[in-house]
Amino acid sequence: MTHEFSLRTSGAGLYEFTQDVARWLSAVDGPRDGLLTLFVRHTSCSLIIQENADPEVQSDLRAFFDRLVPPSTHASMSYLRHTYEGPDDMPAHIKATLMPVSLSIPVAQGRMVLGTWQGIYLFEHRTAPHTRRVAAHLG
Amino acid sequence: MTHEFSLRTSGAGLYEFTQDVARWLSAVDGPRDGLLTLFVRHTSCSLIIQENADPEVQSDLRAFFDRLVPPSTHASMSYLRHTYEGPDDMPAHIKATLMPVSLSIPVAQGRMVLGTWQGIYLFEHRTAPHTRRVAAHLG
Amino acid sequence: MTHEFSLRTSGAGLYEFTQDVARWLSAVDGPRDGLLTLFVRHTSCSLIIQENADPEVQSDLRAFFDRLVPPSTHASMSYLRHTYEGPDDMPAHIKATLMPVSLSIPVAQGRMVLGTWQGIYLFEHRTAPHTRRVAAHLG
Numbered sequence: 001m002t003h004e005f006s007l008r009t010s011g012a013g014l015y016e017f018t019q020d021v022a023r024w025l026s027a028v029d030g031p032r033d034g035l036l037t038l039f040v041r042h043t044s045c046s047l048i049i050q051e052n053a054d055p056e057v058q059s060d061l062r063a064f065f066d067r068l069v070p071p072s073t074h075a076s077m078s079y080l081r082h083t084y085e086g087p088d089d090m091p092a093h094i095k096a097t098l099m100p101v102s103l104s105i106p107v108a109q110g111r112m113v114l115g116t117w118q119g120i121y122l123f124e125h126r127t128a129p130h131t132r133r134v135a136a137h138l139g
Numbered sequence: 140m141t142h143e144f145s146l147r148t149s150g151a152g153l154y155e156f157t158q159d160v161a162r163w164l165s166a167v168d169g170p171r172d173g174l175l176t177l178f179v180r181h182t183s184c185s186l187i188i189q190e191n192a193d194p195e196v197q198s199d200l201r202a203f204f205d206r207l208v209p210p211s212t213h214a215s216m217s218y219l220r221h222t223y224e225g226p227d228d229m230p231a232h233i234k235a236t237l238m239p240v241s242l243s244i245p246v247a248q249g250r251m252v253l254g255t256w257q258g259i260y261l262f263e264h265r266t267a268p269h270t271r272r273v274a275a276h277l278g
Numbered sequence: 279m280t281h282e283f284s285l286r287t288s289g290a291g292l293y294e295f296t297q298d299v300a301r302w303l304s305a306v307d308g309p310r311d312g313l314l315t316l317f318v319r320h321t322s323c324s325l326i327i328q329e330n331a332d333p334e335v336q337s338d339l340r341a342f343f344d345r346l347v348p349p350s351t352h353a354s355m356s357y358l359r360h361t362y363e364g365p366d367d368m369p370a371h372i373k374a375t376l377m378p379v380s381l382s383i384p385v386a387q388g389r390m391v392l393g394t395w396q397g398i399y400l401f402e403h404r405t406a407p408h409t410r411r412v413a414a415h416l417g
Contacts, residue, residue, distance in 0.1 A: 002311060002384055033141065035176055035276045037313055037382045041393030043329045049240045050232060051182045056221040057232055063218050064208070064233050069342070079341050082334040093328060093335055094342050101327045102382045104176045104241045106141055106276040113274045115180030135391045137313045137384040139278065139417065172280065174315055174415045188379045189371060190321045195360040196371055202357050203347070203372050243315045243380045245280055245415040252413045254319035278417065 001030035003136040005038075009045070009124040012066075012088070014058045018120045021136070025110060030138040032110045037137045038120070039102045044092035045124045045132055046099035052119030061123075069094045092125035099123060107138065140169035144177075144273040148184070148263040151205075151227070153197040157259045160275070164249060169277040171249045176276045177259070178241045183231035184263045184271055185238035191258030200262075208233045231264035238262060246277065279308035281414040283316075287323070287402040290344075290366070292336040296398045299414070303388060308416040310388045315415045316398070317380045322370035323402045323410055324377035330397030339401075347372045370403035377401060385416065 003024055009015055025036065040047050051057045071087035072080045082090045103120070105112045114120075122132055142163055148154055164175065179186050190196045210226035211219045221229045242259070244251045253259075261271055281302055287293055303314065318325050329335045349365035350358045360368045381398070383390045392398075400410055 002386060035174075035278055035313075037384060039382065039384055039391065041391060041396065043327065043393070043395055048236050049182065050236060054221055057229065060219050060221050060229050061233060061236055067218075068207075068346075079345075080338050082332055082338050090335065090338050094339060097326050097328060097339055098237060098376060100239065100378065104178065104243050104276075104382050106176060106178055106274045108141060113178065113180060115182070115272070117182055118180065133393070135384045137382075139313055174313075174417055187375050188321065189375060193360055196368065199358050199360050199368050200372060200375055206357075207346075237376060239378065243317065243382050243415075245315060245317055245413045247280060252317065252319060254321070254411070256321055257319065 001028050001138040005134040005136060007122050007132045007134065009122065009132060010129045011127055012124050013062055014121040014123050016052060016119045016121050021120055022112065024136065025107065025112065028138065034107050034139055036105045036107050036112060037102060039135045040122065041133045041135060043096050044089065044126050045122055046096050047101065047103050047134065048099055048121050048123050049103060049118050050121060051117045053117050065095055088127045095125045140167050140277040142275040144275060146261050146271045146273065147268065148261065148271060149268045150266055151263050152201055153260040153262050155191060155258045155260050160259055161251065163275065164246065164251065167277065173246050173278055175244045175246050175251060176241060178274045179261065180272045180274060182235050183228065183265050184261060185235050186240065186242050186273065187238055187260050187262050188242060188257050189260060190256045192256050204234055227266045234264045279306050279416040283412040283414060285400050285410045285412065286407065287400065287410060288407045289405055290402050291340060292399040292401050294330060294397045294399050296330065299398055300390065302414065303385065303390065306416065312385050312417055314383045314385050314390060315380060317413045318400065319411045319413060321374050322367065322404050323400055324374050325379065325381050325412065326377055326399050326401050327381060327396050328399060329395045331395050343373055366405045373403045
């Protein structure tokens, strides 16, 4: 079974879509036990699994990665050459290399075996709004 | 075929469980050729594959990540807000975002196609002892 | 269906092999819709998906990771202990921990659902030439 999730982003940050995935899983006529794979079809955003209890975890994650990979206008990043798509573009590619492009999650009795605090997020690294496509495979 | 490995940790560091996985694979009545997926059900530890020959590789990995993401009490991390679960908690979430939550390894003739030096590790990022659950799927 | 790609590298850098994978997929007598998994059988190189339009993205990625994880002869890395395999060896293990060892890509109608700009790369972290084996599973 395959599907494509379409997610609208409005700037850099984490966008949780755990419930969208869970709803698709419960509606789809696929195996009750299997493996779910999510794959993001872009090179400037990521798929991550992180705590979904305290929103400060999300803002702290953003703060860390923004310090590790600042905009290309920042003095420490003056070595970057791919700058013509904006100061947030090459850092977005770097962040997308540091974080997953695909996630594989076992499914048991129709539900992902996520831990209690685990949520699925699209991590948008670009500043401008985007529509992000995430391919899903259940097998 | 699914399984859950339960791993006891006693502080931050790498815990190899390659042999636990190999033993399960050799005992299970699943496909001889397929795909093994491991998924850790937590947001403050990681699953990695690394060299299992020289133990100094493991201590060097820890040293690198502890310098890249020091405790939240460290001056360089004073921007962190999620600190009430202890100085090692938010850094653990960051490390868990920098390293895999899931690993997929092809299986041929009942054995993982690991390279000669590849071992499977749980990388514990928390200081206190934990029991970590790793879901396995063989399909 | 399984396969092994063999890739020759001649120093650190990104080596695209998207077309090798696409050719194998189009020739193989496997499922037209399924999941492709690539797994690199080494601990000092990585598999990544990144933009394949502007080559400067690739050189900028290298530049970033070489600054984040300099050779063990660099003053900032003097804490490393695993140095007897050369100044590029332990940094290679660290980079291989920061980037994926496996990638999972859904396949629809015999083709990977890669986005327009997504290419598949072996990221070689060692300086000396190597032959790198990448196991593929299509299920």
